[in-house]
Amino acid sequence: MTLSEPEATEFPVRLPGESFPPLQYADFREQPGLIRSTLPTGSPVWLVSRYEDVRTVLTDRRISSDPAREGFPNVARTGGVPTRDQIPGWFVGIDPPEHDRFRKALIPEFSVRRIRQWRPLIQETVDRCVDHLLSLGDSADLVSEFALPVPSLVISTMLGVPFVDREFFESRTKTLVNLKTTTEDERGVAVQELLRYIGRLIKVKQRRAGDDLISRLLESAVLSPEELTGVVMLLLIAGHETTANNIALGVVTLLSNPQWIGDDRAVDELLRYHSVADLVALRVAVEDVEIGGQVVRAGEGIIPLIAGANHDLNSFDRPDEFDPGRAARHHVAFGYGVHQCLGQNLVRAEMEIVYQTLFRRVPTLAVDADVTALPFKYDGTLFGLHELPVRW
Amino acid sequence: MKIHVDRSRCVGAGQCALTAPALFDQGDDDGLVEVLDAEPDGTQAAAAALAAQVCPSGTITLSR
Numbered sequence: 001m002t003l004s005e006p007e008a009t010e011f012p013v014r015l016p017g018e019s020f021p022p023l024q025y026a027d028f029r030e031q032p033g034l035i036r037s038t039l040p041t042g043s044p045v046w047l048v049s050r051y052e053d054v055r056t057v058l059t060d061r062r063i064s065s066d067p068a069r070e071g072f073p074n075v076a077r078t079g080g081v082p083t084r085d086q087i088p089g090w091f092v093g094i095d096p097p098e099h100d101r102f103r104k105a106l107i108p109e110f111s112v113r114r115i116r117q118w119r120p121l122i123q124e125t126v127d128r129c130v131d132h133l134l135s136l137g138d139s140a141d142l143v144s145e146f147a148l149p150v151p152s153l154v155i156s157t158m159l160g161v162p163f164v165d166r167e168f169f170e171s172r173t174k175t176l177v178n179l180k181t182t183t184e185d186e187r188g189v190a191v192q193e194l195l196r197y198i199g200r201l202i203k204v205k206q207r208r209a210g211d212d213l214i215s216r217l218l219e220s221a222v223l224s225p226e227e228l229t230g231v232v233m234l235l236l237i238a239g240h241e242t243t244a245n246n247i248a249l250g251v252v253t254l255l256s257n258p259q260w261i262g263d264d265r266a267v268d269e270l271l272r273y274h275s276v277a278d279l280v281a282l283r284v285a286v287e288d289v290e291i292g293g294q295v296v297r298a299g300e301g302i303i304p305l306i307a308g309a310n311h312d313l314n315s316f317d318r319p320d321e322f323d324p325g326r327a328a329r330h331h332v333a334f335g336y337g338v339h340q341c342l343g344q345n346l347v348r349a350e351m352e353i354v355y356q357t358l359f360r361r362v363p364t365l366a367v368d369a370d371v372t373a374l375p376f377k378y379d380g381t382l383f384g385l386h387e388l389p390v391r392w
Numbered sequence: 393m394k395i396h397v398d399r400s401r402c403v404g405a406g407q408c409a410l411t412a413p414a415l416f417d418q419g420d421d422d423g424l425v426e427v428l429d430a431e432p433d434g435t436q437a438a439a440a441a442l443a444a445q446v447c448p449s450g451t452i453t454l455s456r
Contacts (some may be wrong), residue, residue: 006440082418107418111409112409112410329411329446338403342405344406
């Protein structure tokens with residue numbers, strides 16, 4: 001079997017009313033080898049659905065993350081992963097050893113201990129966002145009024161965005177996410193405005209350093225100001241919609257499983273269970289390589305399905321049940337290998353603090369809709385909710 | 393049990409420090425793995441095994 005043979009499996013789509021991850025993934029895991037599929041762009045691609053195979057793909061040095069390489073899969077019909085020529089510093093698309101310079105510059109900013117130091121500030125931000133929510137009366141859209149602002153305000157504080165610019169910053173980051181209400185042109189404008197803003201912010205910090213991430217990275221001088229602009233943009237985008245989706249889906253799941261409210265173990269299980277970044281880790285083979293009994297030729301695209309791995313019966317008992325009591329720390333919701341999410345300790349802290357604070361301060365919080373009919377992001381690269389109507 | 397780390401492979405995800413804080417930490421300056429106790433036993437040996445399993449970069453290996 002080769003990748004270009006006809007009759008490939010249709011690219012898995014999430015269907016309204018169907019469970020996520022798609023039921024197909026269980027069938028994929030049962031089949032020998034890998035799954036041949038065709039991307040919405042028309043390009044052929046291998047889908048990887050078993051836990052061990054996904055971890056292999058994400059650690060094999062013969063497999064690249066560089067979107068400029070021939071055969072790299074793009075799940076979006078337009079746009080997709082920027083190359084380093086488009087945005088210098090977009091280091092999720094750079095392979096080692098060049099990648100390591102970017103990653104190493106950022107590691108100290110996201111260590112377990114450093115994120116612990118940020119917790120009081122995250123708490124303060126979450127409290128302000130709950131204040132805002134409560135000021136709206138007795139009902140609201142939790143996504144736009146709470147889940148999106150929290151990560152945007154937290155990262156803007158860490159970056160050292162001045163308080164007066166927070167509204168601009170938050171509105172532009174929100175534009176990037178609202179696929180339903182914004183056009184591609186509007187999102188393109190928002191990206192350019194943010195890149196310009198970040199460039200100006202870097203110039204300000206060059207003149208007058210503060211106690212923030214941008215100032216420290218400028219001081220270390222490992223990255224050029226141009227690279228730093230792209231890195232900051234990446235931090236912003238990578239941590240925004242993903243975190244918001246996790247927050248909103250987590251609220252729905254915890255309200256349906258209230259016995260786990262107040263237990264921080266729920267966080268890693270929510271990350272595993274929802275696997276929002278299912279289609280984010282895109283790869284291409286640089287050499288011929290065997291994965292799960294399948295020979296993948298150089299130049300062929302590979303998509304490790306994160307939700308497939310995280311619901312693999314061979315790695316998780318009763319994988320489709322939400323059970324924070326299980327041992328789930330080995331999930332791959334943040335990916336695996338050298339590109340594993342740098343901000344994962346920040347996400348965990350945000351989710352812990354959000355759930356502790358939200359359910360304590362708004363104990364009557366309830367979903368104000370039929371849970372099965374909620375506007376899930378069936379069509380997006382990331383799984384999540386477009387809106388989440390709640391009342392209290 | 394003995395813990396070995398290859399710091400040149402470390403990508404600073406901090407999974408070891410999160411999973412087994414009695415055994416691993418991250419360096420103040422570089423955020424890379426530091427071993428606090430290289431010869432764990434009992435429940436700490438189980439924590440070390442989990443830390444090695446969740447390490448995304450194969451930095452941690454264990455021997456008897």
